[in-house]
Amino acid sequence: MKIDMSTRKTAPTYTESALKTIETEIHALDSLKVVLETSSFRLSLDRAIEAMARTHGRVIVSGMGKSGHIGRKIAATLRSTGTPALFLHPGEASHGDLGLITENDVVFAITWSGETSELGDIFHYCNRFGVTLIVATAWPKSTAARAADICLALPLVREACPNDLAPTSSTTLQLVLGDVLAVALIEARGFTPSDFRVFHPGGQLGAQLLAVDQVMGTDGAIPKVRREASLSSATIEMSRKRYGATAVVDEHDMLIGVFTDGDLRRCIAVHNLEDQIGLHMSPSPVTVRTGTLCSEALRIMNENAVSVIFVVDDGRLVGVAHMHDIVRTGIV
Template identity: 45%
Template sequence: MPEHETEYDAGEILASMRRTLSLEMSGLSQLSDALSEEAVRVVKRIAGLKGRLICAGVGKSGHVARKIAATLASTGTPASYVHPAEASHGDLGMITADDAVLALSNSGETKELGDMIAYCRRFGVPLIGMTAGAESTLAKGSDILLLCPKAPEACGETRAPTTSTTMMMAFGDALAVALIEARGFTATDFARFHPGGALGSALARVDELMHAGDAMPLAPELASMGDALIVMSEKGFGCVGVTDGDGKLSGIVTDGDLRRRMGPDLIELSVKSVMTPGPITTTPGALASDALRVMTAGNRKITQLFVCDEAGKPVGLLHIHDLLRAGVS
């Protein structure tokens, strides 16, 4: 064992960690059982806001309030965090009559929240309190009360915020998901707020990555394979889409089709006689990650995917290299 490591009993450490998790899971179970119509009122009130939801708290509750605000903002509910102490020194001006305040305090007696509570009462700003103190100042000053169970903290000796903050965090997530589902907020909506990083790549839409217009390799069913080969060579995607008399995609000719039909008369054959009919396609609004799953599902080894509109007409072509370059996985 390295010299800097103190020798502790591994069994006691694991038992301590499991006890913590057990207490926090128990708290979450109690929270679930305690949900009431007040939580429904909160979801409806937030959904109907003209302005923003202002989340506030101090200390560990403040960290949770920041996280709740961030989760709501990223899922279609305008929200921001205001520090109660800064609010008392001018930031109350950030809160308007169109907003509502979600104030977090396990005890409900956080002194720094006093001015914010008074401001809400004076100017008619809806105040939602999240606390375990049913008779606390915060509870009595709230228009709607989200009452958390008085579950024991996982750190019983110091009573450091553990179970209580876990419950508040989960309560915030529950509100956010309820709002998502109530509003019909979709992954496409979510993508607008997450353009960067791996999440942004996963939420990119097909129409953001596809090749459209003159870049598409297309040929009519009655064209000769000689003409189709010229198109395949010019466009460089290793395939050509085949369209019927109405302009709908009826088939595809790939390098594999060429190998299977290779012969001295290939260039004289019609495209329709060589093509694979009814190719798998996707839509412009589909997520790029879903398109990738279509291309790789089962034993498929599709490298090109035509993108068609509701009428079945090709509007773009997506190549697997486009997905890889964009970091879609």
Template identity: 50%
Template sequence: MTGAPSSKAAAAAAKPRSAAIASALSTLETEAAGLAALIAAVGNGLGEAFEAAVGLILGARGRVIVTGMGKSGHVARKIAATLASTGTPSHYVHPAEASHGDLGMVAPEDVIVALSWSGETAELRDIVDYSQRFDVPLIAITSNVESALARAARVVLALPLAPEACPLGLAPTTSTLMQLAMGDALAVTLLESRGFTARDFRTFHPGGKLGANLKFVRDVMRAGEAVPLARTGALMGEVLVEMSAKGLGCVAVVGADGRLAGIVTDGDLRRHMANDLPTRPVDAIMSRAPKTVRPDQMASEALRILNTAKITALMVVDDGRPVGALHIHDLLHVGVA
């Protein structure tokens, strides 16, 4: 019968959810509602305070000092790390340690971002007093605009009240997610305001998979004698020798001026396979519009070109002249692919 659900689909729909799945969905829905409330708040009043906070940080000559206690402290550490890795010098200062000497890490040119859902965290008192005494601008991220923290702050990012996902209403869950989201919003806005690029990002992320993807083509490509080259007018017999010697499955063809005129690939050989192939000029065999990359492009961009074109190698050109060759195996070797 057309349109009738299959017995398997009907059975799946009828199957009751486990308690674990029901709990997970409840948690995610509650936290999603908190984020929705935060989005609405930014569009209705909170946005002006957010702009002021961004302006305060951009105008500072020093760093962003992020602080918070307990779960807010864990979020503050992450916000500081995100800011630092995206072009805004920042570090976390533990409020309790600040009271025992670490206030020396805070300079008048800095900006303090303090996180406290209640705004009444006792451990923040000394760092807040320090900001007042030495006129260090203070940005508060809190849900309580009447709190001591909010009253001391130059800018208050007032988070909307939302139920915690914890069924007891005690463990910070929705609240810490909203704090984290606000920190991410600050970091991304500052990144965009500073014109921070992927190349800048690479400076702070040289390691791991992310660092590999942020390598430049020039860091990965084969250069010098490893680049397979032939001149226009050369016979295919010579080109075949060069292709075999360099092992990339292709040969770049250059004109008398050294500029790239075309490329011969394994596919070109298959398309022109004949007894007289070795005696034919390369100009009759080569593809005249090969895919290329520049040495200053990101390795991840090169991988995208290879995947999109369904090819395995690219010529690296600078001012129209081949300066390198890049094979997908080179990207695999450094962890990009």
């Protein structure tokens, strides 16, 4: 279709249009919040979350058109947060892919109108084989709503589209509902950052979820001396290792202090190199526990202006990490 450029809007008008779109969608979300506070919706939402949490199979998400695109994102979010899920295209379902739905699965169908004919075969299949069907729709008396075991009745809102036609506000509500379900399932499953990393090993997100245990030096790589060691032997230990510091431990490998190259420079001119290290160590080394995220370890290092951090397990020295080790993971 040819566009008459003489009617093209000016930049300020575009800004006004953008603000109006945002305001319309915020109003839609406010409507969703109001609905969420009703006892009937709460009951349906609780049942939906419990069905998804208790299933021994997967959450099969389906939808057509724009609802389908939202469905794909919801399935992806569920997968990445510990709930096995996949998206099933209604058209493909009618041509053989219904076979991937098992009796242990839960089907979550998204249809704004509730009259999406392409979903019909999925509904019949769920009814025939006793598969739990959850439907999100704005029309609680629609065909889809009547077919559902659990209906999440969304508020009927105006689209941000000036013609009130293109799915905009409606898909925003669907997307937020998906996040509501996913976050509730995270809490229900006790899904932790460590669990999250299992599904996100790559990229900066993976780096942010990396534990210090996975970058620290261990065993023979740890610079350490006993309290009775001399300044001279501590200096040799620091030189042999690459951290610019050495831990000071007792006979049980419990961390009791740290001696850095800075400490050495400050005392070498005025002390005997045969002095015991226990006389010159810093008794409060900066430490983290095993399992601490690298991002948290880096924050602690920055706050304490140190470049080396020791990793302990109930006070026992188990590792050491340099700031460079953490930065190389791509966390910043």
